[in-house]
Amino acid sequence: MDSLLVLAADPAAWVALATLVAMEVVLGIDNLIFISIITNKLPEHQQARARRIGIGLALILRLALLGTVAIIVRLTSPVIEVFGIPLSWRDLILIAGGLFLVWKATKEIHHSVDPTPTPDMFDQRKPQLGYTSAIGQILVLDLVFSIDSIVTAVGMTPHVPIMVIAVLAAVTVMLLAADPLANFIKANPTVVILALSFLLMIGMTLIAEGFGAHVxxxxxxxxxxxxxxxxxxxxxxxxxxxxxxxxxxxx
Known part of the structure; x- marks a missing residue:
């Protein structure tokens, strides 16, 4: 408790908190776009619940990873070398997540623009994705974004309470923005292609960062x-x- 009071009285801690909250919210946008696109393909009565579960999983993963900060820091140590580039577990996770995003975004773009007669991805009467499959895909990307989020937090401040508050604030913003963002995407089909393009770009960025090219x-x-x-x-x-x-x- 004394350490928390010391932190509360430290102006530098408040600056670190504000900066980290902003950073976590921005990093959460990527996660939220993916959750919105995936859940919009479910039957309408399942969409809101799936979004809440997806965001809840993101919160649980982030808090669980914060409890293992020492392990997360060690994830940045090289464990393998590919084409002369040393890669850590974090790098491998980012590369795998990036590849998954590129595959998923490309597949969804193909379904959106394919001229052959296929079920309408925007027709809520014909869901293209099972509930369990949607939650599984959200969980995979939640893990990738959570590790990236926590590694960023560790690099910005050594104080775990500040990290916890920043994560809670960011996930609260995600929870409040989830339904409006998903409804906006649903009401404007052209925005889906734009959002999928963002996911494609984010996937390539994750792959690049995994191979050591900072973007x-x-x-x-x-x-x-x-x-x-x-x-x-x-x-x-x-x-x-x-x-x-x-x-x-x-x-």
Whole structure:
């Protein structure tokens, strides 16, 4: 308790907490996009529950990993060498997670644009994914994002209480944003391709980082923000065009 009071009285600890909360929220966006896309393919009555379970699993994994910080730190020690590049367990997990994201995003993009007659992925009466399968896929990516999140937290502060508060804050934001984000994606089918493109880019980033090529996150999120802005303008243009068409039909 005394150590917590000392931390609470330390301005540097508050700065570290604010920075870490912001970082954890940003890292949680990737996780949330994946959860939204996967759960939107379930029957409507299962979607909200699956999102809550997915986010709950993310919280449990992050807190469990925080309880093994010493082990997590050791995950960064090289255990194997591939093409002359030393890889740690964390690197291997990031590479595996990145490959999974690239495979999943590519598969979903193919289903979205395939001209052959296939079941509509947006038709909620024809779910394309089983409930257990959806939770399993969410669990796999939760693990990858959780390890990346905790390693980032360990690198920013040595204080576990600050890490716990930051993780709880980030997961709370994910929980509040989950349904609005999923509903927005469902209501705007073109956004699905954009979100899948983000997952493809994030997957490639994870693979690159696993092989030791550091990609500044600022570049990634700046590109995502620009793409969202362009899609927002496209949506505004479509709605304006629909209104003009409606007015002409009325006359």
């Amino acid at each position: 500044p996150k600022g570049y990634i999120y700046a590109a995502m923000a620009f793409s969202v802005a362009v899609e927002g303008l496209n949506m505004m243009a479509r709605r304006a065009s629909q209104r003009r068409g409606g007015n002409k039909a009325a006359h």
